[in-house]
Amino acid sequence: MESHTPVSTADRIKTQRPFSLSRFFLRWEWLMIVLIAIVGVINTRISPYFLNVVNLFDMTFNFMEKGLMALPMTMIIISGNIDLSVASALAMSAATMALLFKHGVSIWIGAGIALGIGIFGGWLNGKIITRIQLPALAVTLGTYALYRGMAFVMLGDIPVKGYPAAFTYIGQGYIAGTPVPVPLIIFLIAAVLFGLLLHKTSFGRKVYAIGNNEDACRYAGVDVERVKVILYMLSGAMAALAAIVMAARFGSTRTDIATGYELHVITAVVLGGTDIFGGRGTMLGTILSVFLLGIIEWGMSLKMIPGQVQQIVSGSVLILAILLPNVLGKMMKR
Template structure:
């Protein structure tokens, strides 16, 4: 009985347990706002609105577990979409444009990692600079206009479904990537290295681990996932602009931190990130049904983020045994 109680107490102290409760609560909130909210088709279609955030959040989980940050993800998304649209306007077929956009995003992520490791600069400063640089390049390429006229098979990916099911294609793509990242972070040597570097990079260096190489690979992966999100957003909107996804990097970071990943590195799970994504997405969709203003939605999400950080610490503090005071004699 004591062992069962201990396991239950440990489970309740995990951030994932809180996120499951929040997800159920946000679903009940949405159902109270609209009788159509709990329809299967509505729930599945809702996910297409935040899959791009999810794709970037998967890679951002590794970045933050590593003890770093990447503020340029939304700018990489936009620039990849702009380049894809520009290549299409130039008469280059999407069969070549899509790999080019993915390759560009991968290179931009590699560049972030190179600047961070070779110049020994904080990733916060590096990616704050490249955030402006990459978006500025997109504005130079397109100006204030949009690119459109993509083939019908490419446009509106959110309206394509898994055959015979109500499951939209973006959700299937996200689920596949989520499985890959889960296995990568939690079931491979590379994932253990990410945790180790995030806990103590200097100790890893003395142990012979190529810390810089790990960081470069993770930033490169972040760039690739941002480019994939850019392709998906370009398809969903049927066009690309230099200013698309402006500010989305904050939603990505919020999702990862809400999922229980420590901003100081060394701790975090892919499952927590996925749960947090659906919590935020469900809440935003429900508040949208209630015509709540976007700025008020941000207040709710911010308060939720603070709650999710404090609650596990408060619960852990309650469970920690109090040691008896000892008196000292002189």
């Protein structure tokens, strides 16, 4: 009598195909690398100082917070969901920390509480989505307004300043004796951890499986609701961490902090090759996309292009990022 080894839904998602050199070099990550090189050459023409090692490292100060939020957003979008409230969760966490500091609480205790607030905000998103069975788009659009409003209620229009040097080092400092910024190291450590979580654990396989066929996952015994809640809690945690890094970088906190960042974060994820409809994507693609967008923004800043025009560019890149995978996908299937 033959024995049959059960195959999980997550394992059935990926079908093995023979290795193809053409498909390998058509991988989305290679496109990201080529685009980074092209934009780098263009920026070199704009400013001869672009390739200076110190300038290259300093450039990363400007987009590490977006990168931190893009990591869990990758997993959320792969699962077939979305989180529009990330930037507002950042603002709410930053405002909480600033309010506590303003009233004499240690900045480190405030940072810990802010982290908890971010996680709670993510948990609330996940619970509303899974318990009430509402679309993630609608729920997080609501909490987008709720969390930003709470930040305004806590701080009003008056910024909080005067953070201690030991705290601002997190956002402004360098690793001793090197030009490597502390925020870059924080991002790279987080990127490795999220990469391992998505690509090397059963939890990550469940994320892919849910994005491909949520109903099949339920029939296979996957606790879909639990996975979703965890994903949103991770998103809240990274939004809070980004709030800490950002407040430390600016040395102050305002309620309009990170306004519009949700667009940049989603653009980074989709441009990195994650399917906006779920089921496909890689953490490496998102990481490369974060650097690509950061270099583009840095180049526009060198050219002193107005912020409104930069916003138009970001929106255009998002549209192209949604359309281009369909073209590349058809080429890879040949």
